Amino acid sequence: MLNNRQPVLRRFWYPVMPVAMVDQGPQPFTLLGEKIVLWKDAAGRYSAMVDRCPHRSTALSKGWVEGNALVCPYHGWAYDSTGACVRVPQRPDSNGLKGTAVRRFACEARYGHLWVALGEPLAPIPDWSEESESGYRRIDQFYERWNCAGFRLMENSFDSAHINFVHRNTFGDIKNPEPPPRTLERFDYGFVSRADLPVLNNELQKKNLRDASDTTVRHSTSHWYMPYVRRLHIRYPSGLDHIIITAATPISDDSCQVVQFCFRNDTEEQAKAADIIAFDRRVTEEDREILEGTDFDVPLDMHSSVERHMPSDQPGLLMRRMLLELLAAHGETEQTRHYRFAPDARPTHGVIPSAARDLS
Amino acid sequence: MLVTHQKVLRRFWYPVIPADRLTDAPAPFTLLGTKLVLFRDAAGKASALIDRCCHRTAKLSQGWLDSGNIVCPYHGWTYAGDGRCVRIPQRPGGDPGKGIAVEAFRCSERHGVVWVALEEPLRDIPDLPEYDDPAYRRVFEFYEPWQAPGLRIMENSFDNAHFAFVHKASFGIVDEPEPVQPRLEPHPAGFVMYADVPVKNPEIQKANLGIASDRTIRQYEKTWWMPFSRKMKVTYPNGLVHIIMTLTAPIDDRQSQVIQFLLRSDSEADAPAENLIKFDRQVTHEDMTILEACDHDVPLSMTVELHMPTDRPGLEMRRMLAKLLAEHGEAEVRRDGPVQQALASAAE
Numbered sequence: 001m002l003n004n005r006q007p008v009l010r011r012f013w014y015p016v017m018p019v020a021m022v023d024q025g026p027q028p029f030t031l032l033g034e035k036i037v038l039w040k041d042a043a044g045r046y047s048a049m050v051d052r053c054p055h056r057s058t059a060l061s062k063g064w065v066e067g068n069a070l071v072c073p074y075h076g077w078a079y080d081s082t083g084a085c086v087r088v089p090q091r092p093d094s095n096g097l098k099g100t101a102v103r104r105f106a107c108e109a110r111y112g113h114l115w116v117a118l119g120e121p122l123a124p125i126p127d128w129s130e131e132s133e134s135g136y137r138r139i140d141q142f143y144e145r146w147n148c149a150g151f152r153l154m155e156n157s158f159d160s161a162h163i164n165f166v167h168r169n170t171f172g173d174i175k176n177p178e179p180p181p182r183t184l185e186r187f188d189y190g191f192v193s194r195a196d197l198p199v200l201n202n203e204l205q206k207k208n209l210r211d212a213s214d215t216t217v218r219h220s221t222s223h224w225y226m227p228y229v230r231r232l233h234i235r236y237p238s239g240l241d242h243i244i245i246t247a248a249t250p251i252s253d254d255s256c257q258v259v260q261f262c263f264r265n266d267t268e269e270q271a272k273a274a275d276i277i278a279f280d281r282r283v284t285e286e287d288r289e290i291l292e293g294t295d296f297d298v299p300l301d302m303h304s305s306v307e308r309h310m311p312s313d314q315p316g317l318l319m320r321r322m323l324l325e326l327l328a329a330h331g332e333t334e335q336t337r338h339y340r341f342a343p344d345a346r347p348t349h350g351v352i353p354s355a356a357r358d359l360s
Numbered sequence: 361m362l363v364t365h366q367k368v369l370r371r372f373w374y375p376v377i378p379a380d381r382l383t384d385a386p387a388p389f390t391l392l393g394t395k396l397v398l399f400r401d402a403a404g405k406a407s408a409l410i411d412r413c414c415h416r417t418a419k420l421s422q423g424w425l426d427s428g429n430i431v432c433p434y435h436g437w438t439y440a441g442d443g444r445c446v447r448i449p450q451r452p453g454g455d456p457g458k459g460i461a462v463e464a465f466r467c468s469e470r471h472g473v474v475w476v477a478l479e480e481p482l483r484d485i486p487d488l489p490e491y492d493d494p495a496y497r498r499v500f501e502f503y504e505p506w507q508a509p510g511l512r513i514m515e516n517s518f519d520n521a522h523f524a525f526v527h528k529a530s531f532g533i534v535d536e537p538e539p540v541q542p543r544l545e546p547h548p549a550g551f552v553m554y555a556d557v558p559v560k561n562p563e564i565q566k567a568n569l570g571i572a573s574d575r576t577i578r579q580y581e582k583t584w585w586m587p588f589s590r591k592m593k594v595t596y597p598n599g600l601v602h603i604i605m606t607l608t609a610p611i612d613d614r615q616s617q618v619i620q621f622l623l624r625s626d627s628e629a630d631a632p633a634e635n636l637i638k639f640d641r642q643v644t645h646e647d648m649t650i651l652e653a654c655d656h657d658v659p660l661s662m663t664v665e666l667h668m669p670t671d672r673p674g675l676e677m678r679r680m681l682a683k684l685l686a687e688h689g690e691a692e693v694r695r696d697g698p699v700q701q702a703l704a705s706a707a708e
């Protein structure tokens with residue numbers, strides 16, 4: 001699926017940037033190929049608009065904020081948070097140009113980040129009660145571009161089988177490759193999955209988890225919020241909660257912006273945020289190295305023969321199925337460059353034409 | 361000609377890596393735009409598979425070898441040298457079942473080089489008797505990518521007219537630009553060209569060749585190994601034979617991977633390998649600078665570029681390649697004009 005070419009994906013909320021960055025001044029971001037500007041006016045309102053002045057197409061994100069208006073750096077045309085043009089300096093007697101406006105998008109500040117929806121949202125921004133619950137702290141972890149499809153990061157998050165290979169140097173046990181069972185339960189625009197994963201407990205984690213044993217069990221409850229947000233709630237035997245929110249916000253077909261923060265029910269004295277980030281850093285780097293080597297045009301159609309499957313792939317297969325259902329419900333078909341679907345395209349070498357059977 | 365668009369070019373053997381560089385780790389290689397992983401199987405045989413696990417498309421070249429099988433770094437799916445999946449660790453006993461495989465390509469080892477053909481080869485890898493002849497020593501020189509297509513590198517190798525300009529700082533005689541006309545003869549690998557070319561003999565070459573004069577004559581016998589490799593045999597007046605093997609593989613439409621080594625009829629005591637490499641480094645850099653600045657889309661049609669008599673070997677290459685395409689029902693694929701290009705890249 002080439003996500004820039006699936007209009008229904010514009011109808012979801014995506015976290016696009018830490019609020020603190022936008023507080024510094026107007027910022028550019030590319031969401032599903034759409035160039036947007038994020039900014040805050042004097043009244044503290046956050047806005048997301050098309051990053052293009054209607055006059056000479058200049059990037060408004062290179063401009064500045066004056067009062068409640070965003071000023072274009074080319075000729076000073078100014079726009080308020082609704083996108084309306086409120087001032088044209090070359091016509092001082094007017095209050096802007098009537099009917100001239102920059103398109104704006106739904107924009108909300110939640111969990112320390114700005115969230116944007118390019119179209120009418122189909123599902124709300126998820127409610128994570130830990131944000132306001134006493135006893136929990138939020139640690140902002142990562143904000144960075146990955147050169148892979150957001151989908152790859154999502155299915156990776158629910159894939160118990162990769163841990164013992166990709167994370168063999170952090171918490172995976174390569175000697176025990178058979179993954180434990182996992183439950184799957186759908187809800188509107190997502191699913192929840194549970195698994196108990198035996199993992200290795202390295203030195204840094206012994207400190208972070210305050211658990212000296214060499215192995216531990218992760219009781220994990222994971223939510224997938226269609227299309228590119230997941231919540232991974234890990235409860236350790238000690239009662240410690242480590243809740244990781246990871247979004248793979250789609251920049252384009254072949255890249256995503258990874259936004260990650262976590263909630264913890266311990267304190268800075270018990271485990272330093274820097275150490276917690278350091279461990280998750282190593283883990284995400286391990287994933288990143290592999291995922292950036294994968295094909296960004298993930299085939300949703302499981303009969304496409306482009307990929308083979310195994311039972312532990314069920315969460316990723318359900319994501320594919322639910323996305324195909326979503327596309328169908330909105331009158332879309334999967335857009336892909338794989339030749340099976342686009343006969344004019346050059347064949348993708350390496351496809352096995354005979355592979356029709358799924359392992360599951 | 362855009363090489364990745366000419367299917368028949370998939371039917372040749374290409375030199376991808378010096379054999380002694382393919383040891384106990386997988387190596388990625390892109391051949392005609394196809395991403396490959398190269399490794400040695402359990403029997404030590406060089407193998408080439410598509411660099412893409414059939415499960416979740418991860419790159420096998422990021423994985424590792426386990427008893428001559430390649431292990432995908434994502435979930436450990438393991439493949440033998442013939443592409444068969446031999447282990448899926450998540451399944452009981454690791455049993456992969458039947459019919460799981462990734463595409464495997466023909467892979468062979470000759471003349472100290474690993475060769476790959478993406479589809480059934482039209483002809484064998486040419487013979488190189490001097491490689492196994494004890495009268496010759498082997499000197500490895502270069503293994504490196506050039507930002508130039510194989511055809512430019514090849515025609516340059518057979519072009520007597522460029523010495524006086526490109527190589528004026530090394531062996532070209534700048535005051536004698538009128539080139540020696542080459543003589544061409546048919547050869548099973550492509551063609552062979554003969555020419556006796558006077559060259560400058562700088563200090564480093566005086567020592568390398570054991571020839572004290574300021575000028576000497578190179579008696580050339582150059583064989584084109586269609587499509588993108590050559591054997592250049594130089595005999596000097598003192599009987600010394602200096603063979604330069606320049607073997608190139610097309611990475612994509614613009615780039616080539618070059619392997620160069622020497623076969624020499626003298627000994628290390630006569631001329632240290634280090635000095636031979638030093639001189640050839642200078643010469644190849646002179647060529648590289650020019651060739652990387654040429655258009656990668658070399659036209660096979662004679663009417664697009666202008667020509668002169670010494671261009672004949674290059675024109676013969678173009679003619680033979682055009683004939684090859686025609687015999688296989690292909691038209692030459694070239695880049696569109698600049699306007700179409702701009703539109704196409706805007707649409708992407």
